[in-house]
Amino acid sequence: MVAMSSVPRLFIDAGLSSGEKVSLSDNQANYILRVMRLGEGAPVRVFNGRDGEWIAAVVPESGKRASIVPERQTRPQVETLDLTLFFAPLKKARTDFVVEKACELGVRRIQPVMTERTQSSRVRRDRLQSVVIEAAEQTERMDVPEVFDDVPLQAALEDWPAGKPLYYCDEAGDARPMREVLSDASSGAAGILIGPEGGFSPKEREWLRKNEQIQPVTLGPRILRAETAVVAALTLWQSCVGDWQEHPYLPETENG
Template identity: 45%
Template sequence: MPDYDFQSPRLFVGADLAENGTVPLDPSQANYLLSVMRLADGETVLAFNGRDGEWRCRIARTAKKKADLVAEERVRAPTPAPTLAYLFAPLKHARLDYMVQKAVEMGAGILQPVMTQHVQASRVNVERMRANAVEAAEQCGILSIPECLEPLKFDAALQAYLPRGPLIFCDEREDAESPVETLGKLPKGPLSLLIGPEGGFSTEERARLMAEAGVTAISLGPRILRADTAAVAALAVVQACVGDWRSAS
């Protein structure tokens, strides 16, 4: 990301972005810019909406606590949304927030909770998940927000994601050898990555995964990782071996 502006605040907006177009800010966004960041009328921020690239926008104050943005210049063209689907057994509260944020930073394009037999959290607040995804996207410079989907049961998740391409799952029982060679054999195209719960996959779930021709098991080393740590480790390995880290090099 050469010559990128890391200093200006970034906002995700729902409105279209076009030269001289006005973008209304919701109360929380206006409060962030005017009260938290203490930006004045006429100062600039960066805005993106997942469709029109990234724009430098001027703050146009409309009242003491209200403001719009006026798009002045497109600084980055739109880029394709990531195709990597991240499937995960939900965690509780703060650890799920952390995992979602890190998955966004690591380039996941789809966030899909999967209800496994040993799952820790029986419910997922998808709106909270999306809010964390938006915050992570604003901070790490990406131009799109991952799809944040409603939970699927384990079998339904396999039925939904196996047809789209290879599904990689992190198997704590797999031999602790490097996954690089294994991942290097996978074809290019959309991938799905499945991380299980803290207690691991059940015997039945692991057998079901190992029986599918489109599933590849990898090890994350000789140590048992927490699920949120495993997420970062697995996404890094996948992106480096078969993902957008390799294509960017």
């Protein structure tokens, strides 16, 4: 009896249905055949964010290629709560950390925003998408957050839906505590905005404070690094209005 938690798990960007063969990418094939050393018929878990999670069998092919054949669905598809993270990109490793933790903490969309004090002048969306795919595979998520191309701060927020809260973490500390604000929240759908190192400029803060849809909140008396603020804010949101009250997923056994 094999615990499914020990079976490799892959995100597949294709439809999943019983008996329908799906080709693996070169990187996935290399991981399955050479890193994990799985042979023909070995089980893998696969998901695509639409069709639930499946147990599939490995099918080695010529050269370094491989496919999988889904056999049975182990979990139906579930929808992630409607949470968007807006953040100012940091240096490469710290930006990777932010998007990885955002995936682990249940964010549905990740929107980099360029501010007057943003440290990075360019964001590689394809690389960040790869980071969140790997994080989703490892954390039992049933979907993968979407990472968007970076846009200017005001352009990112000007079309935010009316009535949907957007919490702006204000490093000045003169706002209500985030936990207190979240205690009044009537819906889980929301956005969270984290600024750059050094904070938003006075002009940006003035614009944010004038926008009635944006609720300033504080994360406490200390000035947090941007990546710490992301984790703190998402943790508060999940514990107050998110899905942390739900029962954890316990992987079945191969025969269970």
